[in-house]
Amino acid sequence: FETKHASKYDKLSAQEKTKKAEEMVAAMQKEQSFSPKALAVRDGIMRTSYEMAHIIAKKSKPFSEGEFVKEYMLKSAAILCPDKKEQFENVRLSRRTIVRRVEDISENLHQQLKSKVNDFSYFALALDESCGVKDTDQLLIFIRGITENFELTEELALIQSMKDTTTGKDVLEDKCVSKLGMDWKRLVSVTTYGSPNLAGKHVGLLKIIQDQVKEINPEQKIIFLHCIIHQEVLCKSVLKLSTVVDTVTKVVSYIRARGLNHRQFATLLEGSESERTDVLHDTSVSWLSLGNILKRVWELRAEIGLFLNVKEDLDFPQLNDADWLSDFAFAIDVTGYMSDLNSRLQEKGLFAHELHSSVKSFMMKLLLFSRQIGNKDFSHFPTLQQVTVSDQNLKKYTSLLVDLHAEFSRRFEDFQMIEKDLSLVSSPFTFNVDSAPCDLQLELIDLQCDALLAEQFQSVPLPSFYASLNKQKFPKIKTHARKMLVLFGSTYMCQQMHSVMKVNKSNLRSSMSGDHLAAVLHIATTEMTPDFDFLVNAHQRLHSSP
Known part of the structure; x- marks a missing residue:
């Protein structure tokens, strides 16, 4: 009462201090009197509470779902193991408890990530921003790091609500750098979605990062990349598909937007024994779904024409126009190829060189398509083969x-x-040595002349291959490989995060605080596993200490 806790107990009288001391001694004796079996049960109950909270956050469920889970557990326990029901009753799953557990789990994951960041040889960042339900911009920062042994880690580093006058500099200095302990000297690349707030040349976040790095090391060069998927989507504008897309959108909306029309069209398809049961509909007509919508309408064009002739209240002469049908067929084939490219670029775990390789391959196909169509060869345009061009x-x-x-x-x-x-x-092994940087040429020659390494290169993943190289013989090649393998080629993980964010920050849950949203998103997207034993022990120490 007079040393470590003087400020806490200075207002207590001597009698009250004596009573408090007796209570503390009794609590400690009670703690020590627990048998190992009783302690195991107590820890099991606490771990169950943490595990349930983790699942609720991982599945993006409301915090109040804990009460439903407990009700379900009690019903099951009463049937399967009535003698254990009391233990299930002691599992705390109230809304407030789940909130506290989620906070603890998020902090544990953050500490794990911070420990990993300290081991990174190099790292890259992916930045994006999203507007929430209450028009509050959310800045997303993902980090990908690579260790000396070529172990890769990709995690959400930060989600920050951009309120009032919060600047990019504040976010980087106060959040990323201080909380994760990132060393700017190890930064290799930054990839963005192209937003002016992020990519602005004078006041954008990239400019702030560049200035920060140059201040520390003027010779350090940062690779700035624009999300390869976003760039691919933007390329579609040159195709000038508006005449086709606008007409198809109107037709689909006419059928799907009115209940009577939709029911009558479905009945018509059923009566005609069509393989298709409906037209696809996407109110946003996003690029990802556009190809499927166009293809489905093409497959049902005869049934759609028959249906519109019966209705007679709306006319679409384009459906009988040879030039428009030709444009329609061309649009289907081209959007099909671009949708395939988009799907390939969104595959998980791809390195930057794999994404770029897919784009290069597609560009070569475009030149082939152009030459063949110029020669009236529609081998790769199956829909265009069905019309007169x-x-x-x-x-x-x-x-x-x-x-x-x-x-x-x-x-x-x-x-x-x-x-x-x-x-x-x-x-x-096929790279031209003369085209390699001077400091890598000698090591590259040694590498290309090693038959065993050439054979190993064909049989193991790229990171494993470079990890196996002798660091005394190939130090510079290994360093170069780390820098290239750590690059973010796209911000697709940020786009996936937007979907998770919409579920957690919906109109029904718009009051969720920014900190709690960040905690849930961290848990929902991480590949790390919380250290539940540590969390349980820390909780028990906290609540058993005087």
Whole structure:
């Protein structure tokens, strides 16, 4: 009462201090009197509470779901193990308890990530921003790091509500740097979605990062990349598909937006024994779903024409226009190829060189398509084969494909600037030594002349191959590989996060605080496992200490 806790108990009288001391001694004796079995049960109950909270956050369920889970557990326990029901009753799953557990789990994951960051040889950042339900911008920062042994970690580093006058500098200095202990000297690259707030040349977050790095090391060069998926989506503008898309959207909306029309069209399809049971509908007509919508309408164009003829209250002459149908068929085939590319770019776990390789492959296909269509060869355009294509349209389609190729070349200049660096890592045994940086040429020759390493390269994942190289013999190649393998080629993980965010920050849960949203998103997206034993022990120590 007079040393460590003087300020806490200075207002107590001597009699009250004596009573408090007796209570503390009794609590300690009670704690020590627990048998090992009783302690195991107590810890099991506490761990169950943490595990349930973790599942609730992982599945993006409301915190109040804990009460439903407990009711379900008690019903099950009463049937399966009545003698254990009292233990289940002691599991705390109230809303407030779940909130506290989620906070503890999030902090535990944060400490694990902080420990990993300290081991990173290099790291890269992916930035994006999203507008929430209450029009509050959320800044998302993902970090990907690579260790000396080529172990890769990719995690959500920060989600920050951009309120009032919060600046990018505040976020980086007060949140990322101080909380995770990131060393700017190890930063290799920053990838963004292209928002002016992030990519602005004078006041954007990238400019702040660049200034921060130069202040520490003027010679350090940062690779700035624009999300490869976003760039691919933006390229579609040169195709000029508005005449097709607008008409198809109106037709689909006419059928789907009115209940009577929709029911009558479904009945017509059923009566005609069509393989399709409905037209696809997406009110936003997003690029990802556009190809599927166009294809479905094409497959049902005969049934749609029959249905519109019966209704007679809306006319779509384009459905009988040969040139428009030709444009429609061309649009289906092209959007199909672009949708396939988009799906390939969204595959999980791809390195930057793999994403760039997919784009290069698509660009070569565009040139092939252009040459073949110019020669009236529709081998790779199955839908276009079904219609009559005029010479004027042939020239138009050829020109559009050439323009699309040029747009891809223009938009992917940032990746073209590092293409050789990426190729050196992805294909070291076929890379031209003369094209390699001078400081890597001698090591590259040694590598290419080693038959055993060439055989190993074909049989193991890329990080494992470079991890196995002798660090005395290939130090510079290993360093270069770490820098290229850590790059974010896209911000797709940020886009996935937006979907999780919409579930957790919906209109029904719009009052959730920014800190709690960040905790839930961290738990829902991480690949790390909480240290439940540590959490239980820490909780028990906290509540058993005087």
